[in-house]
Amino acid sequence: MTDSRPTLVLLHQRAGLPWVFEAAERAGIDLVLVPRPDERVDPDRLPPAVVELLPLDLPADPAGALEVLRKRHADAPFDGVVTLYDPLVPFAAEAAELLGLPGIGVEVARSAQDKRVMRERLAAAGLNVPRFVRLDPADDPAATVESAGLTFPVVVKPALGMSSLGVTRADSSAALGAVVAEVRRVSAGTADGGAGLIVEEYLDGPEYAVESLVHEGRVQVLSIGYKGDPKGPYFEESVYRAPAPLPEAVRADVVREVIAAHAALGVSYGPTHTELRLRGGSTPYLLEMGARIGGSGVSHYIAGHVTGIDFAAQALRLAAGLPPTVTLREGLAEAVAAAANYIVPCGGHGTITAVHGLDGVRADRRVDHVVQMLAPGDVVRPYPDFTGYPAFVLSRHEDTAEAEEFHAHLERAVRIDYAPATTEGAAS
Known part of the structure; x- marks a missing residue:
């Protein structure tokens, strides 16, 4: 950690959602904000605790963004990289790992984001998870679901999705193909372009x-x-x-x-x-x-x-x-x-x-x-x-x-x- 006031790089937090900025101010931590690409942050009206804006093209050029962070850290060291935006959790872990900063590690971050890996690890640990099957673009949806022994209704979801994006119930084998196509279309903006899906049993309960x-x-x-x-x-x-x-x-x-x-x-x-x-x-x-x-x-x-x-x-x-x-x-x-x-x-x-x-x-x-x-x-x-x-x-x-x-x-x-x-x- 640096000798001065602690500084964190905060990735893609909306300026209009105040809680994390206010918490940083209470904690005595400065923030370098990497704005979301769809939001303009007024440099004259920064959120609480934000001392610098650092625009990075994270979706299009993650390698370039890592290099910018490396140079920024060499010139003016910061103490950590953090995000509340789920698609960037692996990037934050990779940046922290590269710079020797606190973090959960890239492998853990990816396993916590990819529902296919997560399901497999939880099931291997004997925990309760829905029965599921991976569905790749070359797979036949109906045949894959049948071979996995799943019965309808099932839920189709993107492996790298968030906020219920694209999560859709399919009630029959006849409807499954159209649901899968629609989920792939809706989740095209995820990290893998919506290619990876899982199909899992529908769980009845709150x-x-x-x-x-x-x-x-x-x-x-x-x-x-x-x-x-x-x-x-x-x-x-x-x-x-x-x-x-x-x-x-x-x-x-x-x-x-x-x-x-x-x-x-x-x-x-x-x-x-x-x-x-x-x-x-x-x-x-x-x-x-x-x-x-x-x-x-x-x-x-x-x-x-x-x-x-x-x-x-x-x-x-x-x-x-x-x-x-x-x-x-x-x-x-x-x-x-x-x-x-x-x-x-x-x-x-x-x-x-x-x-x-x-x-x-x-x-x-x-x-x-x-x-x-x-x-x-x-x-x-x-x-x-x-x-x-x-x-x-x-x-x-x-x-x-x-x-x-x-x-x-x-x-x-x-x-x-x-x-x-x-x-x-x-x-x-």
């Missing part, structure tokens, strides 16, 4: 997210949150409420499964975001684990308010080679409050003409942040294309029952209008 922080191999599970019970066909995300009201035995099973998954994948350091389903409402089946703070920082908000632990600040300290300022103990942290995120549904597609209800939501005393990503004039493509989420509503509550009631209110209060005359054109 979905949960688990936020964890790992130091020296000890996994502190910060929170377990309810993510709804999506049935498909496209599994749009909708809610996140924590702590989830679970029977003690089920909660203990979830914690054991998540801790064992860290060991199976070799994740011994940093933040993680794990998603799972409770098959039959009781048995945890892991869907994926991201070696990052989830939801572009939403997971920090949820875990922080549930536990009182400054999740992002502690994660940034670890990325800079500093020890956490709190004691991390193996197991589940005590919940002291509840927190929630309501993801405003698109509710249609076409050109947005109005977003109703958000001004009233902003005035609610329980709401800390309304982050609006889509506005009038934006065009929303129909699923399975993923345009983005219209807005996040992040709120604090005394308990999850109150959060559930609040989300029921938001379902009635917030809606999006579209221009009917352009809906068909927007879908093409």
Whole structure:
């Protein structure tokens, strides 16, 4: 670590999502921000803790970006490379490895991103994972699924996807070919161009997210949150409420499964975001684990308010080679409050003409942040294309029952209008 104030290179964090920047400021860490290519950051109005903008063409020229970071580190050393953007987790690990900085390592980063490798390692460790089969471009989908012994319905997903991008249920062998073709098209922008897919059994049961922080191999599970019970066909995300009201035995099973998954994948350091389903409402089946703070920082908000632990600040300290300022103990942290995120549904597609209800939501005393990503004039493509989420509503509550009631209110209060005359054109 350098002798001066710790500095981290932060890759592709949206400037409009404030939590990680604010956490860096609280932690006394400077940030060199590598902006997203689709976002212009005003150099005269930098987010908190950002001391420098460093544009890099990461998607098109990762080797060139690595060389720029190497030269930048030689001229003005920094202490770590970090990202909350899942496609860049392997790049961040590679940069850290190249420069001798803290990190999880390239192999671990890739195994935590590629669902094919992840499924194989979790299954080899004896953990609960959906039965699945790899599907490469040359494979015949129906024959491959039949040879694997999978029965319908099944779920087709890109091996390197994120945010439910392209995840689609197929209900029959006759429908499978069209679903596979559509998933490949939608996921063409992923790291492998959508070539690698997995087909897995459909799990009937509610979905949960688990936020964890790992130091020296000890996994502190910060929170377990309810993510709804999506049935498909496209599994749009909708809610996140924590702590989830679970029977003690089920909660203990979830914690054991998540801790064992860290060991199976070799994740011994940093933040993680794990998603799972409770098959039959009781048995945890892991869907994926991201070696990052989830939801572009939403997971920090949820875990922080549930536990009182400054999740992002502690994660940034670890990325800079500093020890956490709190004691991390193996197991589940005590919940002291509840927190929630309501993801405003698109509710249609076409050109947005109005977003109703958000001004009233902003005035609610329980709401800390309304982050609006889509506005009038934006065009929303129909699923399975993923345009983005219209807005996040992040709120604090005394308990999850109150959060559930609040989300029921938001379902009635917030809606999006579209221009009917352009809906068909927007879908093409």
